[in-house]
Amino acid sequence: MKNIIIFGAPGSGKGTYSAEIAERYGMGHISTGDVLRGEIKNETELGKIAKSYIDKGQLIPDELMIDILAKTYDAQPAGRGVIFDGFPRTIAQAEALKKMLAERGHNLGMMIELIVSEEVLMARLLRRAQIEGRADDNEETIRNRFAVYHSQTEPLSKWFEAEGIRHTFDWGICKTKEGMLEAIFEEIEKQNK
Numbered sequence: 776m777k778n779i780i781i782f783g784a785p786g787s788g789k790g791t792y793s794a795e796i797a798e799r800y801g802m803g804h805i806s807t808g809d810v811l812r813g814e815i816k817n818e819t820e821l822g823k824i825a826k827s828y829i830d831k832g833q834l835i836p837d838e839l840m841i842d843i844l845a846k847t848y849d850a851q852p853a854g855r856g857v858i859f860d861g862f863p864r865t866i867a868q869a870e871a872l873k874k875m876l877a878e879r880g881h882n883l884g885m886m887i888e889l890i891v892s893e894e895v896l897m898a899r900l901l902r903r904a905q906i907e908g909r910a911d912d913n914e915e916t917i918r919n920r921f922a923v924y925h926s927q928t929e930p931l932s933k934w935f936e937a938e939g940i941r942h943t944f945d946w947g948i949c950k951t952k953e954g955m956l957e958a959i960f961e962e963i964e965k966q967n968k
C-alpha cells in the first residue's frame with residue numbers, strides 16, 4: 776500500500792478516517808497528536824514540553840516533531856504502508872518528511888484532504904470537548920488552533936498539489952461519513968492499482 780497523508784483543519788475527522796482506512800487496508804497509523812498526548816500522560820520530558828504548546832493551541836517546534844516522527848515511523852512494521860495523521864503541519868515538516876522517506880527508499884504516496892466548513896468544525900470540536908474532555912478543546916484554544924491552521928498548515932495544501940498527490944473529499948458533496956468513506960476508499964484503490 777502507498778503511504779497516505781491525511782490533511783484537514785482541526786475537527787475535520789482526520790483521526791476517524793485514518794482509523795477506518797488503517798483497519799480496512801491493514802496499514803500502520805501514526806497520529807502525532809496521540810503520540811504527544813501519550814508522552815504527556817506518562818509525564819516524560821518531551822511530554823512536559825509538548826503540553827506547554829498544546830494547551831495554548833500552538834504547534835510543537837518543527838525540529839522536535841521531525842525527530843519524533845522519524846522515530847515513530849521506524850518503529851512501524853515494514854511494507855504495509857503508513858497513514859500520517861496530523862503530520863506534516865508546516866512546509867518545513869513536509870520537506871523533512873519527503874526527505875526522511877526518500878532516505879529509506881520510500882515516498883509520500885498520496886494526500887487526502889478533508890474539506891469541512893468552519894461552522895461545522897467549530898460545533899464538532901465543542902461537542903468533542905464535552906464528550907472526551909480533551910484539554911485543548913476549549914473555545915479559546917480551538918480559535919487559536921484554527922488561526923494556526925490557516926497561517927501555518929493550510930498553505931501546505933498547495934505544496935501537495937505541486938507534488939501532484941493531492942486528493943480532496945468535501946463533506947458538503949459527500950454529505951455523510953459513509954459517503955466520504957466510499958469516495959476515499961475508491962480513490963485509494965485507484966491509486967494502488
Ligand code: AMP
Nearest residue numbers: 807808828829833834835840861862864
Ligand atoms: P491533533 O490531535 O492532531 O489535533 O494534535 C493536537 C496538538 O498536538 C496540536 O494542536 C499541536 O499542538 C500538537 N501537534 C500534533 N501534531 C503536530 C505537528 N505535526 N506539529 C506540531 N504540533 C503538533
